[in-house]
Every structure is written in C-alpha cells, then in structure tokens.
Amino acid sequence: MRIAMISWEYPPRIVGGIARHCEGLARALVKHGHEVHVFTLDFPGAPEYEEKDGIRIYRTRIEVGHPNFLSWVLLFNHFIEKRLADVSKRVEFDVLHVHDWLTAPSSVAFKHFINKPLVFTAHSTEHGRSGLHIPDSFTIDGLEWWATYEANKVIVTSNAMKHEVCGHFHIPWEKVDIIPNAIDPTKYQVAVDRWAVRSRFGIQPHEKLIVCVGRLVPQKGVEYFLHSVPILARRRPEAKFIIVGDGWYRDHLEWVANTTGQRWRITFTGFISDGDLIALTRSADVAVVPSIYEPFGIVALEGMAAGVPVVASQVGGLTEFIEHDRTGVLVYPRNPESIAWGVEHVLSNPDHAKWLVQNALEVVQKSYSWDAIAKKTGKVYEEVTSSKR
C-alpha cells in the first residue's frame, strides 16, 4: 500500500513523542512491505528530500511566515499541501495518515483532492493539554474535532484517550481504534559505563540518582516532582535529581526549584542527545514520570526498556501498561508526598526493584514492539481502503 504520512514533526525535528512515533511506525510499515512517503516541515541542516531506511521523506520549506502562531500553522499547511499535490502527480497514494491537528488542514484538503481515505492519529487533545481557556485553544479544539470528523478512522494510543476523544468530540465509539505507542527495546539495552556517566553529570558513587525526562510544560507535572525533593531529601540525604528536557515552562520550574531549599541537589540539563539520554536513564536508580495529563506516556515505556524502575502518576495511558507494584509504581498525580513515597518504596527495596524492572522489560518486549503496532496499523489501512471502494 502507498501511504502518505503527514506530521509537523519528524526527526531531526523532534518536539515531543510524535516525531519518534512517526519514524518508528514508518520504518516498521516499510518492513511490512508498504511504501511510505512522509510529508513534514523543514529543519536547518536536513535535506528537503531524502530516502532513509526505505522511507521517502519530503521536508517542506515554509516560504512565508507570520508572527501569529495559528496564521503560521495555516501557512505551513498551504506549503505542505502544494508539496503533496506535486508528489501526487507521480505517486498514486492509497491512504493518508495524519498525526495531530497541526497538519489537519492540508490533509483534509488533500483527502478530498485525491478522493482517498484519511486516517487520523490523535496523540493528545488541546482540551487535555491546556484546557480551553483562550481563543487559540478553542480554534485548535475545533481543528481537532474537524480532523476526527473528516477521518475515515481515528487512532488513539490508549483506552483513556479513546474515552477522551469519543466523549469530547462526540464521535462514534466504533470509529476509534486503540493502537498503543511502541519503542525499539534494543536501543535501550546498550552497554553503559554507569559510573562514568554518573560522574559526568556530577553524581557521586554513593548517591541515588532520580531522573525525570520530558518537555518542560505544565501537563508533565514536573512542578510536583520538584515539591517532592525536600520530602525525599529528608529521608534520603544521598538523593540527587536530574531533570532532562526543555520547554517554555522551564524558567518557572527553575524558580520552583530555588524555593525548595534543595536547589543544589537538582540539575536541569536542557535538551540532550539520544545517546546521552539512554546512558543517563540506564545509570539512574529511579525514573519518575509525574504527569498530570498523559495520553500514553512513552517516556515511562523508555524507562522500562532501559532497565530502570519507573515511578509514574496514575493518569491516562500510564495506567494501561504500568501495573502497580508489578511493572512499576503508580502514585497519585499532583501529589509530592505520593511521589516521594513511590521513589522511597523503590529505593528501600532493591530486590523488589530488580523484579519490577524484569517484569517491565518483559511487558515492553511482548506488547510494545513496532512490528506489532505496524501490523495493527496496516489492518486499519486495509479497513478504510476496502470500505472506500
């Protein structure tokens, strides 16, 4: 099948989980014999066209910009649509697969232009991410609804998201399929000189390293993690905390860190390379995912694959692959005391922590491989193309 995959982010343009999701899915679909064409935005240093791992990648230059965000989105959709139209002169696509609302305008228009089915993956919703407090959010919410309405089939990554999408957008239950996110576990099982990595990040051999990875935005709940630092520091004087990632909320979070009285224990690394991220995660004693909204929570899955005990909020998709006290530890969201309890529970029971890690790895390998996810996605493509005939 010839697939046009449309996403505003694709490596090396990586914002959240969507870029990695699209890359992993595209690779697996190619392995399953599909022809995948990815349409995305340009990124400094990346070619406008390339073939990588059998995937054809078209990066579109945004020729005209605008300071207003939503105007910018409409403009880049126009340029993506032009590129789609141009490529479609040579390639007859069977199905379009769009990821999130940002590229929905070009995808919906193109669906009608070539009269082929559209699959929409809703990775999250504006309603869940930020609430609907400002006019821009209402516009984004409307675009998300439009994409679910126009799509022949909607994919979500968890049961929690299915409830959210069907409930909020009032779309039929049977129109939405759950296909979870996936990772390549082998990527996280590389040999790492644990002590050298820790030393590079200023962690002494006797200290306990607690990491938290994610975009620094409110819904990731890092604020609550920071409030757990003084509680943990009282119980664990040897604890150190590293926060990996960046985002518009970082200044505020650094201010919160300053108010804890424990600032010297906390390091903000900003963005780091994939290699450093894997090495750091594998060298940690605990990985904390303190999200307050999480449609799936791939960071937790990555921690599980890296062989580190995961302590995560009991929200959204996290509760669907973390079984409390068997594959990880679930804690109350927005609750520093509960986060501190979860971390201490893992640190004070090393044998139990090893058992958690072992169980977690089995779950990742069994149920969250790209191969399985590509098969399920291929079935959705077959369903929408056969019903379109």
Place this chain on the structure above:
Amino acid sequence: MNDMSYTPLPPVPEEFKILSMMHNIGAISPERSLTPDELAKWTNIEVSIVRDCLQRLRELGYVEHSEVSGVEKYHVTKVGIMKVLTLYS
C-alpha cells in the same frame, strides 16, 4: 493525602514571545535572519526591549548572531526551534 491545587500558569516570558515570533516569521537560518529593528516592527515591541531579550536568548543558546556588512542580524538556532515548539505540543 496532599492534593495540591494546580498552580496558576505564569505568563510566557517576554523573551520567549520574541523567540516564538522569530520562529513563526521564519528567521530560522542565517540567510533568513532579521535585525533588531525589523524584529521590533514585526513584534510591536520597543527595540531596546528586543535587544535585551536577544542578548538573553543568545546567552541561553536559543538565537545566534551574525553580522553582514556591519548590520547585526539574529536567527533562531536548532535548540531554539525545539524550545519554541514545546509551546505548541
């Protein structure tokens, strides 16, 4: 259990607004870089404030400075692009 209330969101910092606007305008490479005066016009922010923000953004590695025929220009770096995009995802 302690159920902390959601902290009211702080306003987006001024320099972040400028970074975001630079990105949306398209100043993401040296050949598409803009002068502080041009940025002040685009964003409707006083040029002295724009300059202060650019200085801080430069220190943080989110923008880069170049000088073409004696004219100072600025564009968003790769890390700066990723920082901006966190606002929208």
